Amino acid sequence: VNQSKTTAVVERVRTMIADGVLREGDPLPSTRAMAAELGIARGTVVAAYEQLDGEGWIRTRHGAAARVATRAPGTDIARREVPDSAPGPRPRAVSGTPRGGALIDLRPGIPAVTAIAARDWRSAWRAAADLPFRNALADPMGTRDLREQIAAQLGLTRGFAPHPDRVIITAGTSEAMSLITEALPGSPVLAVENPGYRSGRRAISSAGGTLAGVPVDEDGMDLARIPTGVDAIVVTPTHQYPLGSVMPIARRLELLDLAAARGTIVVEDDYDSEFRHRGDPLPALAALDNRGSVVHVGTFSKVLDPRLRCGWIVAPPGGSFADALRTAREARGPVVAEPVQAAVAHLLRTGALRRHLGRVRRDYAHKRSRIAARVAELGDLGLEARALSGGLHAVLTWPGPPSPAEVLRRLEDRGFLLADLARYAVTPDTALPGIVLGYGAASAVDLDRALDVLAEVLRAPAAPRSPE
Numbered sequence: 323v324n325q326s327k328t329t330a331v332v333e334r335v336r337t338m339i340a341d342g343v344l345r346e347g348d349p350l351p352s353t354r355a356m357a358a359e360l361g362i363a364r365g366t367v368v369a370a371y372e373q374l375d376g377e378g379w380i381r382t383r384h385g386a387a388a389r390v391a392t393r394a395p396g397t398d399i400a401r402r403e404v405p406d407s408a409p410g411p412r413p414r415a416v417s418g419t420p421r422g423g424a425l426i427d428l429r430p431g432i433p434a435v436t437a438i439a440a441r442d443w444r445s446a447w448r449a450a451a452d453l454p455f456r457n458a459l460a461d462p463m464g465t466r467d468l469r470e471q472i473a474a475q476l477g478l479t480r481g482f483a484p485h486p487d488r489v490i491i492t493a494g495t496s497e498a499m500s501l502i503t504e505a506l507p508g509s510p511v512l513a514v515e516n517p518g519y520r521s522g523r524r525a526i527s528s529a530g531g532t533l534a535g536v537p538v539d540e541d542g543m544d545l546a547r548i549p550t551g552v553d554a555i556v557v558t559p560t561h562q563y564p565l566g567s568v569m570p571i572a573r574r575l576e577l578l579d580l581a582a583a584r585g586t587i588v589v590e591d592d593y594d595s596e597f598r599h600r601g602d603p604l605p606a607l608a609a610l611d612n613r614g615s616v617v618h619v620g621t622f623s624k625v626l627d628p629r630l631r632c633g634w635i636v637a638p639p640g641g642s643f644a645d646a647l648r649t650a651r652e653a654r655g656p657v658v659a660e661p662v663q664a665a666v667a668h669l670l671r672t673g674a675l676r677r678h679l680g681r682v683r684r685d686y687a688h689k690r691s692r693i694a695a696r697v698a699e700l701g702d703l704g705l706e707a708r709a710l711s712g713g714l715h716a717v718l719t720w721p722g723p724p725s726p727a728e729v730l731r732r733l734e735d736r737g738f739l740l741a742d743l744a745r746y747a748v749t750p751d752t753a754l755p756g757i758v759l760g761y762g763a764a765s766a767v768d769l770d771r772a773l774d775v776l777a778e779v780l781r782a783p784a785a786p787r788s789p790e
């Protein structure tokens with residue numbers, strides 16, 4: 323199978339769907355007919371159709387014509403229940419919205435979940451079902467199998483290969499933050515990025531931690547602004563959430579020196595390192611650390627599905643904090659069901675997760691360039707997109723008015739739900755103006771429409787609220 327020809331077929335069909343040439347339910351030519359028409363091998367078309375099916379653009383069934391999926395990729399997920407990580411109100415029906423009143427959820431936090439190849443997903447759950455019954459309690463640290471798979475994966479992709487004993491399974495990043503807070507002595511104060519990840523902050527507060535918001539600049543957390551006396555420094559160095567800055571090597575080393583000098587730990591939230599779109603991936607902080615200061619936190623929420631509630635902590639190689647983390651994990655007990663761990667381990671072991679990532683990376687790259695191109699066209703409005711170097715969201719800013727709240731309200735009237743950048747602020751007085759657009763689960767068509775509506779809203783700042 324010729325990969326570049328496969329990609330060309332995939333692009334061609336995607337564009338036809340995105341442009342509305344092919345519509346929901348339309349049949350595609352048979353693989354034989356398509357191959358003959360394009361003068362390429364049938365296997366190439368089969369591979370392209372499989373990929374398109376995996377991405378959710380089309381549905382293939384044995385013995386029947388492939389058809390354009392009822393909805394473009396991800397939109398069924400986007401319209402589902404809103405996860406806690408997506409800040410803001412739950413969708414409500416608004417009259418005059420496209421497609422029968424359903425709001426299109428373009429808030430960040432939902433990846434292209436449906437792009438996973440159905441056969442890989444099923445085989446992972448079959449593997450979980452085939453686990454032998456045994457009379458034993460679950461290990462609070464997580465299954466050996468999953469911890470080994472994660473350790474191996476980190477060695478391949480993040481530049482450090484921890485011993486599997488250092489890996490502790492968590493119910494996602496948010497639970498990791500609670501656990502870390504509990505493991506810190508006394509009433510801990512944690513420095514967090516401002517703006518930053520809300521669910522993480524909530525988890526820290528509910529575990530009894532006090533938050534100290536630290537401003538971020540184009541290089542990530544502004545180290546000079548970290549107050550003295552903090553017990554931990556929580557950062558997203560790969561892709562600051564939500565503004566998107568990448569912490570350069572010099573600042574990473576400076577942060578590690580500062581942590582060692584002050585005797586504090588550094589918590590590295592590596593939530594979307596798999597999705598660097600531009601530039602070389604930088605080594606994880608944990609890969610640069612030789613003093614045992616870094617606690618590395620990862621999640622399957624962005625690469626697979628946030629509903630799995632599965633993530634991990636890599637504890638420092640030794641020391642009292644590593645011991646305290648294990649004690650806290652023991653005390654809380656196991657949180658991720660063993661069959662879930664088995665299914666995820668299977669996806670890692672068989673390479674299914676890497677194949678999935680290969681597909682979604684292309685899909686995200688495609689959507690990102692559409693956003694960048696559309697925003698560039700709207701340069702006369704002063705519209706700017708940030709955070710597009712990685713991740714699954716963009717931060718959109720313009721020299722107001724209208725205010726972000728007003729723009730969001732009018733976008734919602736037209737059927738699109740985006741997030742207010744102000745909600746990521748640690749304190750209301752530090753809020754920055756802007757809106758956040760999540761494109762992980764969005765279809766290209768919905769993204770284009772949302773940006774068209776945004777342009778209309780920005781071009782007519784004085785327009786009255788549309789009638790309800």
Ligand SMILES: Cc1ncc(COP(=O)(O)O)c(C=O)c1O
Pocket residue numbers: 407430431493494495496497519521522558563591593620621622623624628632633
């Ligand atoms: C900065 C950051 N970390 C982690 C996560 C994932 O959290 P969890 O693993 O709890 O689903 C997100 C999700 O939006 C995030 O934005």
